[in-house]
Amino acid sequence: MTLLECINGPEDLKRLSQDQLTRLAGEIRDVLIETTTRTSGHLGPNLGVVELTIAIHRVFDSPKDKIVFDTGHQSYVHKLLTGRFAQFGTLRQRGGLTGYPSRAESEHDLVENSHASTSLSYADGLAKAYKLRGEPDRTVVALIGDGALTGGMAWEALNNIAAAKDSRLVMIVNDNGWSYQPTIGGLAEHLAAIRTNPRYEHVLDYIKTSLSRTPLVGAPIYGTLHGIKKGIKDVLQPQVMFEDLGIKYVGPIDGHDERLVESALRHARDFGGPVIVHVITKKGFGYPAAEQNEIDCLHQVPAAGAQPGTWSRVFGDEMLAIGARRPDVVAITAAMLYPVGLAQFGAAYPDRVYDVGIAEQHAVTSAAGLAMGGLHPVVAIYSTFLNRAFDQTLMDVALHQLPVTFVLDRAGVTGPDGASHHGMWDGSILQLVPGMKIAAPRDAKRIVELLNEAVDVSDGPTAVRFPKGKVGGEVEAIAKLGGMDVLREPGDGLGADVLLVGAGPMALTGLEVADRLAGHGIGVTVVDPRWTKPVDEALVGAARRHRLVATVEDNGRVGGLGDAVARLLRDHDVDVPVKTLGLPQEFLSHGSRDEVLEEAGLTPQQLALRITEAVARRTSAEADEGAPEPRAVE
Numbered sequence: 001m002t003l004l005e006c007i008n009g010p011e012d013l014k015r016l017s018q019d020q021l022t023r024l025a026g027e028i029r030d031v032l033i034e035t036t037t038r039t040s041g042h043l044g045p046n047l048g049v050v051e052l053t054i055a056i057h058r059v060f061d062s063p064k065d066k067i068v069f070d071t072g073h074q075s076y077v078h079k080l081l082t083g084r085f086a087q088f089g090t091l092r093q094r095g096g097l098t099g100y101p102s103r104a105e106s107e108h109d110l111v112e113n114s115h116a117s118t119s120l121s122y123a124d125g126l127a128k129a130y131k132l133r134g135e136p137d138r139t140v141v142a143l144i145g146d147g148a149l150t151g152g153m154a155w156e157a158l159n160n161i162a163a164a165k166d167s168r169l170v171m172i173v174n175d176n177g178w179s180y181q182p183t184i185g186g187l188a189e190h191l192a193a194i195r196t197n198p199r200y201e202h203v204l205d206y207i208k209t210s211l212s213r214t215p216l217v218g219a220p221i222y223g224t225l226h227g228i229k230k231g232i233k234d235v236l237q238p239q240v241m242f243e244d245l246g247i248k249y250v251g252p253i254d255g256h257d258e259r260l261v262e263s264a265l266r267h268a269r270d271f272g273g274p275v276i277v278h279v280i281t282k283k284g285f286g287y288p289a290a291e292q293n294e295i296d297c298l299h300q301v302p303a304a305g306a307q308p309g310t311w312s313r314v315f316g317d318e319m320l321a322i323g324a325r326r327p328d329v330v331a332i333t334a335a336m337l338y339p340v341g342l343a344q345f346g347a348a349y350p351d352r353v354y355d356v357g358i359a360e361q362h363a364v365t366s367a368a369g370l371a372m373g374g375l376h377p378v379v380a381i382y383s384t385f386l387n388r389a390f391d392q393t394l395m396d397v398a399l400h401q402l403p404v405t406f407v408l409d410r411a412g413v414t415g416p417d418g419a420s421h422h423g424m425w426d427g428s429i430l431q432l433v434p435g436m437k438i439a440a441p442r443d444a445k446r447i448v449e450l451l452n453e454a455v456d457v458s459d460g461p462t463a464v465r466f467p468k469g470k471v472g473g474e475v476e477a478i479a480k481l482g483g484m485d486v487l488r489e490p491g492d493g494l495g496a497d498v499l500l501v502g503a504g505p506m507a508l509t510g511l512e513v514a515d516r517l518a519g520h521g522i523g524v525t526v527v528d529p530r531w532t533k534p535v536d537e538a539l540v541g542a543a544r545r546h547r548l549v550a551t552v553e554d555n556g557r558v559g560g561l562g563d564a565v566a567r568l569l570r571d572h573d574v575d576v577p578v579k580t581l582g583l584p585q586e587f588l589s590h591g592s593r594d595e596v597l598e599e600a601g602l603t604p605q606q607l608a609l610r611i612t613e614a615v616a617r618r619t620s621a622e623a624d625e626g627a628p629e630p631r632a633v634e
Ligand SMILES: Cc1ncc(C[n+]2csc(CCOP(=O)(O)OP(=O)(O)O)c2C)c(N)n1
Pocket: 045, 070, 071, 073, 074, 114, 115, 116, 144, 145, 146, 147, 148, 149, 174, 176, 178, 179, 180, 183, 283, 299, 334, 335, 336, 358, 359, 360, 385
């Protein structure tokens, strides 16, 4: 029996000797590697926090003390130590463990955090709540990566935490120097200066011996630590930044020396006010394939980089071509150069790509500035991360009618990353933005076409949204309807029953649906709008020629293309029913993309059934002479 099998909760951990802890760390690494290579998942980050997580659970008393992971992908070791070893093999599978903390899974999970940089704000609020409610024996712990620390919210939180002097709050900075790629920016350089300082090892030794001599009691101890810090201040100065904010700092600590981390955490816990513990770790530690991986230390397996044949890669290749033709086109990424497909553009035009850190809000307003300065920025981010930059998109870009192109990768159902990562909001929130044009390519050729059309727009913002994964086969239009592509007309002998408007790859799904419906004698015209905002007015006449309009989109049903089409038809007094088919407006859990689409009722078979039923209702309404036609909208 392994040690890990005997760990049912943090209490079991507290009984182990130092030697056993070392053995346990090895066992955990084996499980992490074996599982994630089979299920997919965040390997590099978790290999780096094994000792750190063990130390956290030995020092703090979860779930009484609260631990917030930032981002939550660093929580696998925590899962293994809080009674989920037996289920760990189901990681990220349908019905299995999620890849982030999950309140449904464990009382030890509090914040279901996967969007970065929120932990310090949660922790600030939690610590204030416990104080006000008279629960002084609880400590709140936030574990934040150096990448997550580049996000603006983290700094807004620090500003407030600095003023909350009696918050029992321990902020652990897990500094591995990497986000997906090396973390970029002034802060990162500051932290890197410590890591690369030749005297760092010497200083670690100094802290190590001093700490072990320090008695473990309360606030006065901080003075000792502080003294150590002051002693090394001339050599290492990261603390200056935090201390100037009025926040206590302990570190840097070698994050792979469990005993040392434990000792630092105990001091921080007993101090009784907000403390930053700066822990240096190595992403991928203990697994040479990860430690030596030059792209991202196996941040994720399989790799998140834009592989050949993916939507991201087709975008990336075309950006390279556009870059050659248009010297005014620049690219912005929020710490995800490889995953969003900008690697080649970055290599060819290093001066025209900006990695802003995990800072989508800054990315968008900085893009506004670039556009005001005469450039055409392409902001390439995952769809789900656009959410936090909504105001910047609306007020800083759109209000000023600036030519900024948003490229929204991972739009629609993404799969195993679950609720927080499905890109199901952008198609709705961007519909709200005056002057915004949204393109949804159905295949690789259309990415190229629409991206070029988007960067040619000079009087306002544009967005191009496409899903995760491999791009499917190409389908040419058989006719044009306004600016839209007609992909299919009703077959011989069939009437114009259904006008099916499919956004992006859902247009191709629409072709399969049309085949199935033709088998039931229902004639379908399939249209790919190409641009889902503004909705093409040619739909008005086309709708009048059909008995039912069905819209299909890989986006939340509320406020997306379907609602926009229905509104257009209402505005033109068209009384043909509109059936809007899309993702239910819920937090959809994890699974493969196909599994989640099936649960949402969006497979070709399910769509065909739903549309057949709607046509049947329409037929009986038509037969019911004189009675008003019931709307078939769900
Ligand atoms: C708001 C937001 N933007 C982008 C991402 C995508 N993302 C996930 S992890 C990561 C890098 C995190 O780096 P760090 O905090 O240093 O943690 P590490 O993985 O190195 O442990 C990024 C950019 C995210 N989770 N949240």
